Amino acid sequence: MSNNTSRSTRHFVAPLEETPLVAIDAVKVDEKPSNLWIDAWRDARRRPIFWISGVLILLIIAVALLPSLFSPINPLTEECVLSNSNGDPTAGHLLGFTKQGCDVYARIIYGTSTSISVGLIVILLTTVLGVAFGAFGGFFGGWVDATLSRLGDIFFSIPYILAAVVIMSVLSQYRSIWTISLAIGLFAWPSTARVLRAEILRVKQADYITASEALGVSRMKILFQHVLPNSIAPVIAITTISLAGAIVAEATLSFLGVGLGGSIMSWGNDINQAQRDIRVHPQTLIWPSLALSITVFSFILLGEVVRDALDPKARALR
């Protein structure tokens, strides 16, 4: 028996007047049905850290795309003056000078695009490889899964920084944003594959998948139209965090001296150059480290919000 109490809600149990349980069974009928993405957006936009990290990331992307707007000095064309070596800040050179007499601030601004590019190329690579291995393995099971999972285990067993050190040592003559991204991404994808595989194993048990199978929909169509879109949420959360990880990895490799060549503007390179003078001139070390940390922090914060928003279980823990 149903009883209309208002225009927008309909009750399926007892009339409202007769029960103290006000509107416990109220179902909104004239509203667009909610889904995971709408819920996630509703959840995220209420959290201040979403807006803080969002604004920071937009700012960082703006700096990466248009560095000349933020720094009047272009370190790619402007000569460094050796007499300014390790110089203190002056007017027009807010953060002082490096050992080679270059402007610290300008180098930081122009180094932003390096970090962001490496981060984006790496997540593109880890997503493509991770989704290919995780989706086919999880969905088809059997020997396909066994083969793909064992291959993933092998790549997973080599800590990706160590693997990247080896690759970059071999590719010492070809150091560029592309090779370093390849070196990091080639060994960072198994975690994406594992997360996706676990989620697919769960999703593929759902009734709507059985229904599609019963209707005779082809296996590939089921995978790409039903299973994958419903299992991609945790991949998006982990990808935001791997972007931060990739930026750290590039900086670490450049810091170790096996990353990008000296001609490429990179925060890791600057930190590597500054470390020898830490006792007498810590400023040149601190500013690029700060830029790196703030960038990583912004992506970690965003990853945090995205993960919580896409995982109803995580919301309860807040």
Place this chain on the structure above:
Amino acid sequence: MTGYIFRRVLQAIPVFFGTTFLIYFMVFAMPGDPIIALFGDKTPSAAVIEQLRQQYHLDQPFIVQYLIYIGGIFRGDFGISFSGEPVTQILARTFPVTIRLAVLALLFQSIAGIVVGLYSGLRKGKLFDSSALVVSLILISLPIFVIAYVAQYVFGVQLGWARTTVGPGAPLQDLVMPALVLASVSFAQIVRLTRSSVIETSGLDFVRTAYSKGLSRRRIVPVHILRNSLIPVVTFLATDFGVLLVGATVTEGIFNVPGVGNTLYQAIIRGEGPTVVSFVTVMVLLYLIVNLVVDLLYGLLDPRIRLVK
């Protein structure tokens, strides 16, 4: 249990061959001369090139080179470092220091992480909890070399509380600062893991029953809540031990700790490609072995693990 050990060891075999093959392939199957490539812009002398060619059997086909190399590993021969010392000898000298550092770091991070995580979880949403969350997010965001340099500068140079680098013989008091730096990375993760586990356990029926029986909080928190929340934390700590054993390259390098990671760090800095490759291989094997031992111990502790396929 025997079946579990057998299965787990059997699983490790393809991974062992896979990882060593992958590293070897990346280095020696690349187009061009691998020896020249490994030295980058430096050109080694003809004698060095000739010696390395013989050491790595570069006149043989690739697969033969790999098999000779694997045979060496089984005989405990990991090659010779650039300074002429056998890699196994360097390992025997440096590994005890790395173990000491890893144990110290593990101790710091587990005590601090579990205490802060427990307190956060019990006071979910309060000021302490939110500040612990912010601090842990900041710590996760700081690359380890930044933390290491800040610690070295503030505590070593400015305040003079600790030596900036570790002295000969690596005495325990010198290892405290590098261990704290290493611990800071996983501290944040342990806090968050403990926190969510404590929140989850606190909501379970047996905790409610304990409260309704009139047990005191002082008994419920350690006995009922903490003990049952620690399972995921212990798993994390165990795998993290493997990471600490091989992942201390940067920290050991910055603080000059005479451990395994530092040997790799020095080889990278000096551009000694072949030594880098031997040490990476050794570290990957160590990592595999530690993970295998952890898994076996874990199966011993938690019978449910053994039953999973």
